[in-house]
Amino acid sequence: MILEKDANEKLKGPNAPIVGLILQRSHIVTGDESHYVAVIMELEAKGAKVIPIFAGGLDFSGPVERYLIDPIMKKPFVHSVISLTGFALVGGPARQDHPRAVEALRKLDVPYIVALPLVFQTTEEWLNSTLGLHPIQVALQVALPELDGGMEPIVFAGRDPRTGKSHALHKRVEQLCTRAIRWGELKRKSKAEKKLAITVFSFPPDKGNVGTAAYLNVFSSIYSVLKE
Structure with a gap:
């Protein structure tokens, strides 16, 4: 624990890694954002700085270019990015525009992780399933984001069977944040x-x-x- 604390202290300050987070607006306005808060708190606890963004619709390329890339230097403000939406960068589940997404990610030019919350299963259903993640979610939120350039599709949030709201899977959140910071350090x-x-x-x-x-x-x- 002491070694981990010392390592985190070294990350803080002007040289701290900066991680961009892409969030889904609907989770924020409905108050279903506890899994987002858990990721932000974990990243900050590990010594990273966080820049969270979201879009009014399902085209996240605009906010990525506006808030994660220096408009003058044309260089990213961040060292890695995590999308917590589980969707493709442009279009969401209904329509994908991969060329546009790839163009935005090339401008960003940092490691891009697409993590995902459970959608079609409750946490218990997912844990007890012999198949794991629901095939529809695999197609929509693993395969399609990978066409953009997303990697490491870590399930970071479950779903409550009574309320339908998302909740953080804390060990997986810790894993996700550690990976994002290490990818950012590798980028530098x-x-x-x-x-x-x-x-x-x-x-x-x-x-x-x-x-x-x-x-x-x-x-x-x-x-x-x-x-x-």
């Missing part, structure tokens, strides 16, 4: 400071099939990646 490092790990395909295991792939030259490809 020079290329020479970064370490790269490459996982080599090997299936079936123990059959001498390390690096095998159908009609692909695995080791030549790895060499090309490392050279680049």
Whole structure:
């Protein structure tokens, strides 16, 4: 605990990592925002600064460009971004505009995590399910955001069966915030400071099939990646 506190103290101040949060307006105006508050409090407790934004509709590219990017220097104010909406950046679940979203994210040019609250299941239903996340939610809130460039789709909030409101899953919120800060720290490092790990395909295991792939030259490809 002392080591963790010391590490958090080092993050604070002018060099503290800055994390942008994309929030859904409907959760805020209806008072269903406890899971948002939990993420903000956890990030700040870990020593990060937070810039939360939301849009009037389901196009979040405008607020991203207006509030997370310096209009003069054309550089981001933040080191990483978490979308807590679970939606694609532009269009939400009903309509997606991936080219526009990709354009906005390229301007932002920081790690972009799309976390998601449970929508089609209560917390208990999700925990007891052998399938895990509902297939519809996988399609709408995992697959579609990944087309924009979203990564690490961590479920960070559950849903109460009586009220229907969201509540934070605290261990997952902690994991999410830790990942966002570490991605932000990685973004700030020079290329020479970064370490790269490459996982080599090997299936079936123990059959001498390390690096095998159908009609692909695995080791030549790895060499090309490392050279680049």
